Amino acid sequence: MEAIPNNLSEFTINDGVLIYTGRPSVIVNLNSLRDGKLRLTTDVELKKLVQFLNNEPNPKDISSEDMAKWLKEGTIIKKSELSEDNSINPFFKLYREYLSTKCMNDLSFSLNQYHKEEVLPAFEQFDEEEITLSHVYREPHPALNNMSYGERLAMICHKKGILKNGMKILEVGGGTGILGNNFLNYIRKEMPDLYNSIEYTFLDLSPVLLDSQRRLNRSHKKIVRFLEGDIEGFDFAGDRFDLLISNEMIADLNVIKLKKVYLHGEEPPESLKDDVNLLKRLGLDFQDAFKNFLVNIGAIRFILKLDDLLDHGGRAIIVEYGEDNIYPCASVLKRHIEYSIHFGHVIQVIERIGLKVETMTAMEFLGFIPEVEVIDLWTFLGLREHLMPFFGKTLPYFSYIPDQLRKEIGDDFFNQIKGMKFRTLAEAKSPVNPQDFKVLFISKN
Ligand SMILES: C[S@@+](CC[C@H](N)C(=O)[O-])C[C@H]1O[C@@H](n2cnc3c(N)ncnc32)[C@H](O)[C@@H]1O
Incomplete structure (x- = not known):
């Protein structure tokens, strides 16, 4: 950290407003960044909303004037007033679902090309573009009993009796490779004999990320292998695994846009026929869908492969964000x-x-300690997006506790910033919250 300029008097970060009273003075209202909140005063019954949106909006029928206006404008979300309430209105969730369908112009959406060609260098990708839970807990953290995310995952697998001699592990979409590296570090330290007997395969669509996985896992070179390809179509030539890990990968798989009538007689376009037939065969329930809706077809096809990919007694751990009964929503x-x-x-x-x-939730599965206090999202954004750049500095994404932040930005700086907030994990106000992710723990007999 460079010396702090003399003209610095004090920074204050009030929730949502960052004030620097030196010269030039800086006042930034972070509320303008505050996406994802709807200024609704009343909740509307979900069923009523579906009905309303399916029958072409008539603004008069809506209980919220804002909603009517935004629908008419085709605007997505207006910023809310500052609110302590982090929970997103159920009305908003449905509205997002509805708009996601409207915004998707093509019948199917694939991130294939993006992952093959456009992913940024590994650390940048996860610090700038897609901030994953495993990324913000990549270092040992008090909330995980001073373990990193990958170590903790290995420990949970150990406790559940999943780790066994000669086992074959497949990680799909390993990102930087840090999770896999920490997972293996744990096994090497705690169970050295078992470590030497296992095989850990990384499969990824992105050559850039696969390179990073290879580099980071050099010390495990005797037991790791790397495959490049798309999990949706990859041919494992009969290989089976005892454990499959997929951390925040399935939201990257293909999505299709369907009309409800395709499931009730109307012929779908040629490109969707296979998918519609598959969904019909699976007998999934689409009763509660809008007239047009999205389906996570890639994730469904991936799940269908699990039976072949897992050996008897095998397990899969799949972590991702989403809801139990909200159709796919765009994360832009x-x-x-x-x-x-x-x-x-x-x-x-x-x-x-x-x-x-x-x-x-990932909170429950990994046993995050709810009482641990980590940096509040708005304090973090105030520092990362405004204060640090003001001094030509960067602040990596991390779920900082006060001491970690002090170490990262330096004592002087840390002491001069007033009003920073740290919140318990239970409050779910941190940059990435473990309660927002679901874990599917899958077993094959
Ligand atoms: C959001 S990142 C998550 C990375 C890492 N697991 C983490 O938790 O930080 C998704 C990962 O899945 C990979 N991926 C995306 N689509 C894929 C596909 N169809 N087949 C295989 N890997 C894919 C990406 O390249 C990336 O490594």
Whole structure:
């Protein structure tokens, strides 16, 4: 950290407003960044909303004037007033679902090309473009009992009796490779004999990320192998695995746009016929869908492969964000769009193919300690997006506790910033919250 300029008097970060009273003075209202909140005063019954949106909006029928105006304008979301309430209105969730369908012009959406060619250098990708939970807990963290995300995952697998001699592990979409590296570090330290007997395969569509996985896992070179390809179509030539890990990968898989009538007689376009037939065969329930809706077809096809990919007694751990009964919603990132998961459908498919599944949040599965205080999102953004750049500095994404932040930005700087907030994990106000992710823990007999 460079010396702090003399003219600095004090920074204050009030929730949402960052004030620097030196010269030049800086006042930034972070509320303008605050996406994803709807200024609704009343909740509307979900059923009523579906009905309303399916029958071409008539603004007079809407209980919220804002909603009517935004629908008419085709505007997505207006910024809310500052609110302590982090929970997103159910009305908003449906509205997002509805608009995601409207915004997707093509019948099917694939991120294939993006992953093959446009992914940024590994660390940048996960610090600038898509901030994953495993990325913000990549270092040992008090909330995980001073373990990193990957180590903790290995420990949980150990406790559940999953780790065994000679086992074959497949990680699909390993990102930077840090999770896999920490997972293997744990096994090497705690179970050196078992470590030497296992095989860990990384499969990824992105050559850039696969390179990073290779580099980071050099110390494990005797037991790792790397495959480049698309999990949706990859031919494993009969290979089976005892454990499959996929952390925040399935939201990157293909999505299709369907009309409800395709499931009730109307002929779908040629390009969708196979998918529609598959969905009909699976007997998934689309009763609660809008007239047009999205389906996580890639995630469903991936799940269908699990039976072949897992050996008897095998397990899969799939982590992703989404809702039990909200159809895929667009997450618009800087350079790509991905779609949240309709977990209800995914779970129905897992059960249809005779696998067992337990569902919980990542908070529960990994045993995050809810009392640990980590940096509040708005404090973090104030520092990262405004204060640090003002001094020509950067602040990597991380779920900082006060001491970690102090170490990262330096004592002097840390001491001069007033009003920084740290919140318990239980409050779910951090840059990336473990309660927002679901874990599917899948078992094959
Ligand atoms: C959001 S990143 C998550 C990375 C890492 N697991 C983490 O938690 O930070 C998604 C990963 O899945 C890979 N991926 C995306 N689509 C894929 C596909 N169809 N087949 C295989 N890998 C894919 C990406 O290249 C990337 O490594």
